[in-house]
Amino acid sequence: MLSNCREIMKTSPYTRAQRIKSLLHREIAKLLYSMKDPRATNVTITEVKLSADLRDATVYYTVYDKNSLEQVKQMFESSKGYIRSKIAEKLALKHAIQLHFVFDKFLERSTNVLFILDKIKNEKDKR
Secondary structure, eight states, rough: OOOHHHHHHOSSSSSSHHHHHHHHHHHHHHHHOOOSOOGGGGGEEEEEEHHHHHEEEEEEEESSGGGHHHHHHHHHHHHHHHHHHHHHHHHHHOOOOEEEEEEEEEEHHHHHHHHHHHHHHHHHHHH
């Protein structure tokens, strides 16, 4: 698997940062899938943003069950070191990337916008 990641890094037409960001997204998602923690089954990685110096990554995630959000936050805090070390093994970079996990509110906001638009449409239809 490690050699596969290195091959992708060498042959992709995208910038190095884009390739690393894509690999981070995929590898973190795989790690969550393989974790024995039941809280990880409720999580989807939506986006990864990488700093220009490739030392920090912000990992955005969403959960299917909003009631488990606090538990998922705790899971990420407690397993951050494990995830970071596994990612460092896979990517073989000079520095291990510091990971910051952030709940992605995009879906929530977009749902609210759609609700407001529907409400406006319904009010216009009543006139």
